[in-house]
Amino acid sequence: MSNEFKRSAALSRISPSATIAITQKARDLRAAGRSDILSLSIGEPDFNTPEHVCEAARGAMAAGQTKYPPVSGVPALKEAIAAKFSRENGLRYSLSEVVVGSGAKQVIANAMLATLNPGDEVLIPTPYWVSYPQLTQLCGATPVFVETHAKDGFLLQPEALERAITPRTRWLFLNSPSNPSGAVIDAASLAAIGDVLLRHPHVWVLSDDIYEHLTYGDTPYVTLAQVRPELRERVLTVNGVSKAYAMTGWRIGYAGGPAPLIKAIELVQSQLTGGACSIAQWAAAAALSGPQEFVAMCRESFRARCDRVVDALERVPGMTCAKPDGAFYVFPSCASFIGRKAPSGNVIHSDEDFVRELLDHTGVAVVHGSAFGSAGHFRVSYAASTDVLADACKRIHLFCEAVR
Ligand SMILES: Cc1ncc(COP(=O)(O)O)c(C=O)c1O
Structure with missing residues (x-):
C-alpha cells in the first residue's frame, strides 16, 4: 500500500483564499528584504480592540x-x-x-x-x-x-x-x-x-x-x-x-x-x-x-479614508473608482490597462497580471477582482494608516502612468 497523501473528494473541490495568498506573498517579500511593501490586501480593521x-x-x-x-x-x-x-x-x-x-x-x-x-x-x-x-x-x-x-x-x-x-x-x-x-x-x-x-x-x-x-x-x-x-x-x-x-x-x-x-x-x-x-x-x-462610541469613531475614520482613497484613485488617468457606501474596500476598474505593457515590459493580460506587476514594481499589494468573480477590477482595503494610503495611491498613480 502506498503512503502517498491523498486528498478527499471534498478537499479537491476547494482552493486557498486569494486574499490570504496575496497577503502572504506581501509578507514573504518583506521577509526577503523588500522594505517598501505596503499591504492593502487584508480585510481587518487597523484599530485595537476597545479596552x-x-x-x-x-x-x-x-x-x-x-x-x-x-x-x-x-x-x-x-x-x-x-x-x-x-x-x-x-x-x-x-x-x-x-x-x-x-x-x-x-x-x-x-x-x-x-x-x-x-x-x-x-x-x-x-x-x-x-x-x-x-x-x-x-x-x-x-x-x-x-x-x-x-x-x-x-x-x-x-x-x-x-x-x-x-x-x-x-x-x-x-x-x-x-x-x-x-x-x-x-x-x-x-x-x-x-x-x-x-x-x-x-x-x-x-x-x-x-x-x-x-x-x-x-x-x-x-x-x-x-x-x-x-x-x-x-x-x-x-x-x-x-x-x-x-x-x-x-x-x-x-x-x-x-x-x-x-x-x-x-x-x-x-x-x-x-x-x-x-x-x-x-x-x-x-x-x-457596552458603550458604542468606538463603532461611531471607526465609521468616521473609515469614511474619511474612503474619501481620500477614492479621490486619489479617481485622479489616476484611465482608472475609474466609484465611491462605495460601506465596508472598508474600494473596487476600482483596471480594465483600461489590460492589453498594455507594464513598466517591466510584460503585457498585462488580466486583472491578476495587473496586481502582480503592481506588487513587483511598486510594492503595493491589492487583490485582483477575478478572485471575487469580477474580472477587470481590483480590491483595495483602506484599513491602513492615512500615510500608508497616501503613499500607496501615489505609487499606483505612478505605475499606471508608466503602463504603455
Ligand atoms: C463578507 C464577510 N463575511 C464574513 C466574514 C468573516 O468574519 P469572521 O471574522 O466573523 O469570521 C468576512 C471576513 O473577512 C467577510 O468579509
Whole structure:
C-alpha cells in the first residue's frame, strides 16, 4: 500500500483564499528584504480592540469562565445578541433562535453543512466574498453566480435574481455592505429582492451583515428580515464582532434565524468544534452591550479614508473608482490597462497580471477582482494608516502612468 497523501473528494473541490495568498506573498517579500511593501490586501480593521472589551475578557478568566461553554453560546452573550437584533435591526429572536460560532465564517459554514446536498444550487451575486463559493463546493453543492455591474452600483437586480432561480436553488447569499465592492443595498432594492423571493418559497437567504456598522450614506442600515418580515422563517441573519469592534482575532460570530435551522447549525457545531471560546464570548457580550462610541469613531475614520482613497484613485488617468457606501474596500476598474505593457515590459493580460506587476514594481499589494468573480477590477482595503494610503495611491498613480 502506498503512503502517498491523498486528498478527499471534498478537499479537491476547494482552493486557498486569494486574499490570504496575496497577503502572504506581501509578507514573504518583506521577509526577503523588500522594505517598501505596503499591504492593502487584508480585510481587518487597523484599530485595537476597545479596552472595556479586553477588561471583560480578563474578568471572565478571573471569574473562572474557562470551561467548555454551551454549544450554541453562553446565555449572557445570546441575550446581548437578541437585544442587539431588537435594538438595531427591529428583529425579535428568542434565545433558541440565536447561535454563536467561532466567527461569522464558522456560522456560515455550519449553515451550509447543515442544509446542502449534491445537486443543490446556491445563488451568489458577483463580486462575492471568496468563501461563499468555496463553502458551497465543500458541501458538494453548485455555486450559481448572478452578475452585478459597476453601472448599477454592484447592486443585485431583481430580474437577474428571478432568472437565476431554479427548482434546485437552495440559498441566496446577500452581503451588504459588500466585501469587496462596498455596495450597500438600500431599503427599496432590498424590498424588490424580497418580492422576488416571496414568489419562490423554496429559496432561503443568508444575509451576511458583518459590515453593518460601516456605512457612510445618510440612510439607516436595513437588513432583509426587517424589510420583508414575511421572509423571516427562511432568512438567516449573520453578523459578528470582528469588523464592528476590531475583534477579528477573538473569533466570535453569530446568527439569528428560525429555530429548526439554528438547531441544525448547533448540531453541526457540536461535532466540529463545540462552543466558541468562552473568554471571547464574554468579551463579545461586553462589546455588544457596552458603550458604542468606538463603532461611531471607526465609521468616521473609515469614511474619511474612503474619501481620500477614492479621490486619489479617481485622479489616476484611465482608472475609474466609484465611491462605495460601506465596508472598508474600494473596487476600482483596471480594465483600461489590460492589453498594455507594464513598466517591466510584460503585457498585462488580466486583472491578476495587473496586481502582480503592481506588487513587483511598486510594492503595493491589492487583490485582483477575478478572485471575487469580477474580472477587470481590483480590491483595495483602506484599513491602513492615512500615510500608508497616501503613499500607496501615489505609487499606483505612478505605475499606471508608466503602463504603455
Ligand atoms: C463578507 C464577510 N463575511 C464574513 C466574514 C468573516 O468574519 P469572521 O471574522 O466573523 O469570521 C468576512 C471576513 O473577512 C467577510 O468579509
